[in-house]
C-alpha cells in the first residue's frame with residue numbers, strides 16, 4: 487500500500503505522483519515506493535507544491551547526498567549551497583543561458599549527478615518547457631551491430647563543448663574553463679548502478695568526440711546518436727507551472743531547457759542535485 491498514485495505522462499518516460507505534500511516528513515516506506523517509481527519512470531512530476539528552500543533540500547536528501555555545486559559557484563544560492571539557481575536573469579538583470587542543449591547533469595565530472603530535483607517558482611506565460619529523453623531506450627533500440635561497435639567505447643565530455651559557450655567565449659576563456667574543468671572520458675554505454683541496465687551516455691551539450699577518434703571523425707556518429715535519442719516517441723515534454731517539482735534520473739535520462747519564451751519573461755527555478763557514484767576518468771589519466 488502506498489499513500490500516492492502514479493499517472494504516466496508519456497509512454498517513454500515521466501509519471502505524475504498524485505497525493506503527496508512534500509513539506510511533510512514522509513514515511514520511509516513512502517520514500518522507498520517513490521524511489522521504485524523513479525527507477526521505473528525516470529522522471530517524477532509533483533504538482534501544486536509550496537516549498538521553502540529548506541523543505542526542498544530536506545525532501546531531496548531523502549534520496550541521497552547533495553552536491554554543493556562547486557563546479558558552477560556562479561549559480562549557487564548564496565545561503566544554501568545545495569540550491570542551484572536556474573534562472574534566465576541574474577539579480578543584476580543580466581541574461582543567463584542554462585541547459586539549452588540536451589545533456590545529463592555533471593557528466594563532465596568524474597562524479598556525475600545521480601538525479602536532479604527542479605522546483606519551479608516562476609514560469610513564463612508560454613514556452614520554457616523542459617524535455618526529457620529515455621537513454622535506456624536510446625541504447626536498446628540501436629541495432630546489435632551498432633551497439634557492439636560502441637559497447638566498450640569511451641566518449642570525451644567537455645564543459646566547453648556547449649554551443650553557447652563556444653559562441654560566446656574566446657580561445658583564452660575556453661582554455662581557462664578547460665583548465666578548471668578538465669575533460670572527462672565517460673563510457674558510451676553506462677551501466678546504471680541501481681538497475682544494472684545499460685543506457686546511452688552521450689549528449690550534444692557536453693560530448694565532444696569518441697575516444698581514439700578526431701572530432702571530425704566522431705561527429706557523424708555522435709550526430710546520429712543525438713538524433714536517435716531525442717526522437718519524439720522517446721521523450722516527455724513538461725510544461726511548467728509554479729509549484730511543480732520534477733525529479734529526474736541523470737543516469738538514464740537526458741534533458742533540455744527550451745528557450746522558446748519572450749526575452750523579457752522570467753523563468754525562475756531552483757535545483758538540488760543528488761551526488762552519484764564515481765564514473766569515468768580524467769582525460770590526462772587516459
Ligand code: SIN
Nearest residue numbers: 572585615616742743
Ligand atoms: C537543468 O539543466 O538542470 C535545468 C533544466 C531546466 O531549466 O529546465
